[in-house]
Amino acid sequence: MDYAIALPFGGPGVVDPEWVGEFARHAESCGFESLVAAEHSVMVSGTSSTYPYSPDGRLPVVPDCPVPDPLELLSFLAARTATIGLATGVLILPHHHPVVLAKRAATLDALSGGRLRLCVGVGWLREETEACGVDFATRGRRADEQVRVLRTLWSHDGPEGATHEGEFFRFERVLCRPRPRRATGIPLHFGGHSTAAARRAGRYGDGFQPLGVEGAELTRLAGVMRDEAERYGRDPDALELSLYRGLGELTAEEAAGLADLGVHRIVLQTGAGAEADLERHKDAMSACAARLFADRALPRRDVPGRDVPGRDVPGRATAR
Template sequence: MTASLKVGVVAPVADGVTADPEWMASFAGHLERCGFESIVVVEHTVLVTRYDSVYPYDSSGRVGLTADCPIPDPLDLLAFLAGHTSRLRLATGVLVLPNHHPVVLAKRAATVDALSGGRLRLCVGVGWLREELAACGAEFDSRGRLVDEQLSVLRALWADRPLGASHHGEFFDFDDVMCYPKPVAAERLPVHIGGHSRAAARRAGRLGDGFQPLGVAGPQLASLIALMRDEASAAGRDPAALEVSLGHAVNKIDAERAGGLVDQGADRIVLSMPPTAGIEEAKDMLSACAQRLSLAS
């Protein structure tokens, strides 16, 4: 495994786990001690008991969570975990951007980043669950345009502009507003784009700092990464500066498989956790993974 490869882990989503403060603090602390780069937390503002939307990452078309599964707000959860760690980077994966007003989100994200010493990474997406977006007041069919504008608003509010930020768009309109504190890297707080579509790849190339393609592999993955880099070049951006995060499983990854993901373009591997009986089993699994990957603590 290359020394520059970053390895993050998605926090498990389960009843009695994700919203349990002792479980999550212990999990994040162990990640840090093992030498993992980041903890990644998911978002669903709401789940619904009946839905017609098709979950795109499982052949059943259904998400593998019950509607009453506790899923904490990702930024609030990361703020909590920041207080229990010192080096571990804090990431969303993915935050459903249409669910959020970008002016409020700019403040919340900047606060977490500033108070954690610049450890926040946002990975955002347009969302797949039409019923969730509707509950949050977002139009599903225009969510791509909305997200593009939201990203522009976030960057404007994070930038250090002596006269304040102004924005006049299709969805948001304001003049001369100040938003403090700023993220440690100001408007360069890293924002990655998650998704499996060509639209997501293009958005990552034009507007993102990285790309996290979900549920794709082989020629389709290569095509999406190439499209992202082509789009970056067309926008006058350096395609080599954009990170690619690819997924694998904590209990299956090893140095050879990690090397294969690097060969496919990965700068970071985001590992998912299988169901576990408890925190000690989870810690043992993480320790074994860190040993296989020779992570430096």
């Protein structure tokens, strides 16, 4: 089991370089596997769209709160840390041109030593998607094609360049360099709560990060992912399953139970915006690490393609 830390969403701390840099360094020193940054390309005042992850259908932050671009934020934190993973959760794929996104993501992955993981989704906020110039009704088909474009550009080898002819994107003899540090490209996980999201994870992804689902529905969606992987000739056992939990709520016993159910990663949410006192966040991370990691020494793991002389690499936090 890996334990990731979700960066606080909203509040001035996420755009304060010293605040968010120290937050990230402390998470790394505690032994957490990765930092996870969420995305909203724009916030919308007076939206009629329903937020699917709260009982009242409202996003639990004010629309004028600062929400930095996740890749820019992770690039900044890559320079402030040494080994902790860098992940999006969730990057709204239809808002990005895939040729440009392929270059941005590969650059961050190369310069961070292969630390990037992309968790992507299709988005729920119609007005936001339309502000980005994208037809909300076609965002699912667009996302499917975008994934194919990313995979093509990251994997293509040879001087002749890659060619793609699709419904939304077309190019000929294109080369995207630098390439990601891993030969298999940047890991792509899919977030969401729908059957379509689970199918995308099985068909195209390296993992599934369902939001707002538990119990029988979670089991059903995980089964959909595995069935879709088998249908497309992929190994379902190679796909990761990540869940969200509260930083102060998860116990070692619950984590062990989730690991037994096949969960690979838990993304821990701080439960408070970045307006909270930094020391409070650091204390909460330290307490969580002590609670989850207390029964053993952290094993060490190497970051692909990266050597950090004289530095220990934070270990994978394995539930027992």
